[in-house]
């Protein structure tokens with residue numbers, strides 16, 4: 001292990017990264033809250049300000065991936081579509097098998113200049129996660145309960161609000177609805193069988209309603225669907241803790257641009273279209289499993305310095321007062337203050353660990369792992 005790698009694996013370094021993330025995140029959340037009156041006066045300006053503020057938070061996690069862990073990203077895509085990325089609104093359909101797939105998604109957003117404004121159809125539970133969930137509230141992220149009776153109205157309403165968003169965005173949809181586990185895969189393939197659909201090897205059966213409602217509500221606003229497949233070289237399955245430990249990975253992303261006009265408007269036809277898309281996605285994943293690459297030409301969009309500059313800014317701002325506080329604490333000699341400070345640090349570490357836990361598949365929800373009565377034929 002090299003010296004740099006040894007340094008990256010040190011708990012103290014990780015503690016510093018988490019401290020900067022936690023404190024700057026809460027400051028940004030507070031600033032976002034302060035924009036509330038602006039929404040009433042100038043909504044488009046409030047949105048633009050929140051995009052910048054959101055960037056201050058999400059780009060720190062991207063910086064951890066790009067600069068701290070040094071993870072590399074290769075994009076497999078058609079060169080004619082490449083110039084459009086970042087210059088139009090798009091719906092991104094991505095496979096959902098990795099704990100850091102959202103972070104890799106963010107990295108690509110960053111490289112095409114849409115990180116601050118990126119959107120997702122997310123499960124409601126994530127809106128309660130401090131910093132990220134609170135940030136999402138001001139970025140007008142669409143939350144769902146994964147209960148169609150309620151979601152069909154609330155999701156459509158939130159999507160309608162995005163029609164006049166003042167900056168380009170990518171709207172991410174994990175149509176599988178939950179992360180891939182062996183058990184969820186078996187159950188969803190039983191559902192596929194009962195619906196007379198071909199079995200998928202690398203994906204869960206997609207849930208079609210969220211896709212249909214998104215396409216219908218963003219028609220005329222989003223120009224295309226970016227069908228995307230993510231994999232890591234050497235069959236790696238990185239975790240957020242790996243990234244904090246500074247471990248390097250290589251992500252491969254395959255993106256096909258599909259004009260939105262080519263997607264059927266009718267709900268049933270649109271659902272069937274999505275099922276066919278997932279059958280194709282499955283063949284791309286199989287191709288990757290066999291050959292270690294996706295079909296077609298590659299580009300490696302370069303990482304930009306802004307994520308690092310943003311992190312350095314917050315680190316300079318927040319580490320100096322921490323140092324002063326630490327020195328004062330030691331010189332005060334008060335046992336009570338020291339014990340209180342240690343307890344506070346311990347509580348903060350537990351909080352961060354809980355947040356990281358939200359990304360872990362083995363702590364994931366039970367959505368999709370219950371047997372369903374198979375009477376859909």
Ligand SMILES: CCCCC/C=C\C/C=C\CCCCCCCC(=O)SCCNC(=O)CCNC(=O)[C@H](O)C(C)(C)COP(=O)(O)OP(=O)(O)OC[C@H]1O[C@@H](n2cnc3c(N)ncnc32)[C@H](O)[C@@H]1OP(=O)(O)O
Pocket residue numbers: 092094102103104105106108109118119120121122123126144145146147148149151170171172173174175176177178187188191204205206207208209210211226228255368369372376
């Ligand atoms: C290019 C690089 C990437 C760029 C990245 C861009 C942006 C980044 C932005 C942010 C990054 C942060 C990411 C955070 C990630 C958070 C993601 C999540 O939270 S994923 C979970 C939430 N999202 C979804 O669930 C979306 C997909 N779900 C749906 O669309 C659902 O339909 C729904 C709208 C949520 C409603 O769900 P509900 O369960 O109520 O209804 P369903 O229609 O799905 O279910 C009934 C239907 O399904 C059949 N069924 C039953 N069991 C199963 C099963 N196990 N598998 C499949 N299908 C099943 C059942 O028979 C019914 O069928 P039918 O429709 O025929 O009646």
Ligand SMILES: CCCCCCCCCCCCCCCCCC(=O)OC[C@@H](O)COP(=O)(O)O
Pocket residue numbers: 017018021060061064099102123126129132174177178179352355356358359363364365366367
């Ligand atoms: C700078 C770096 C500092 C890092 C330290 C702190 C990190 C805290 C990170 C908190 C991140 C919270 C964002 C969570 C995004 C999780 C995305 C996700 O993948 O959700 C799962 C859902 O799709 C489906 O859920 P399941 O049904 O599988 O259950």
